[in-house]
């Protein structure tokens with residue numbers, strides 16, 4: 547077998563690719579038993595699917611693609627690179643997860659005349675809705691009651707059914723998971739297939755730098771799918787002897803929503819009563835993948851940073867002023883990089899990649 551599915555905590559095996567949590571409650575993970583080989587990259591395919599050989603559960607004729615991945619990696623200044631994930635088809639890195647998730651599961655869903663269910667009012671909801679539309683599947687996206695704005699409109703335009711749920715964010719997830727006839731819960735936070743798709747980001751960064759990986763990678767963290775996917779991709783490259791080491795992965799959070807940072811630094815975290823951050827995609831105060839994130843970030847000898855609201859705004863405005871119109875949530879990673887430079891925890895001479903995760907076109911901020 548080229549892969550197996552097992553619990554990230556107790557190791558219990560699962561054989562059903564539709565499963566996402568173990569009976570012990572911990573998230574499942576997919577483990578690959580095949581090496582990355584440069585010669586197996588399909589160099590003429592300019593999408594994430596150039597790496598199809600390393601997604602053994604996906605059948606080529608079942609791929610649902612909107613042209614995601616293979617986003618530009620550009621040099622911003624000496625040693626500093628931006629990975630332009632905002633250029634993905636729905637405007638964020640989430641398309642990497644959605645294309646792998648939907649491509650793998652669409653046949654089972656179609657056979658059962660089912661529909662896919664997801665909980666998110668943001669980029670992931672829009673992305674899953676788009677890939678379901680492309681696959682010709684119905685999607686039900688569960689969102690918090692008060693949601694509105696460009697991302698919500700995008701979900702609706704893709705034709706998904708939207709179910710508004712009152713109460714906490716956890717209640718939204720519970721409703722989305724509630725068993726119903728023909729419902730296939732594919733929630734991006736829990737489903738390891740979504741994180742699997744994010745592995746491709748590590749492959750791309752390595753390949754685009756001619757297999758000389760950067761010293762540091764900065765990325766924003768909320769639910770942790772981006773962080774876990776990127777670590778897993780670099781680990782796969784190391785285990786395959788394609789690169790020597792995993793870069794220092796720096797998990798960037800807002801001061802308000804920073805459970806990973808606090809736990810990583812062995813500090814106590816008390817979330818604010820109300821989140822009022824301009825980084826409106828980073829809202830997971832109690833992420834279900836927290837323990838897994840801590841474990842993987844420690845194993846990878848990564849780091850975590852938090853930034854203040856004024857630092858985020860400043861970074862957002864500065865990036866836009868240089869032509870990079872990204873979400874405030876994406877600017878968190880740039881703000882964190884600048885903070886570490888100021889504190890001399892990072893050096894301008896280290897080859898560094900900042901992942902610009904989402905487009906500024908969806909922002910609700912108004913220019914002053």
Ligand SMILES: Cc1ncc(COP(=O)(O)O)c(C=O)c1O
Pocket residue numbers: 638668669670766767768769770771772773827828873875876903904905
């Ligand atoms: C633009 C953007 N950046 C970063 C993130 C954080 O990703 P994750 O939830 O996988 O940690 C999100 C998640 O919604 C996002 O929409």
Ligand SMILES: [Zn+2]
Pocket residue numbers: 553554555556557558568569570571572
């Ligand atoms: Zn378990």
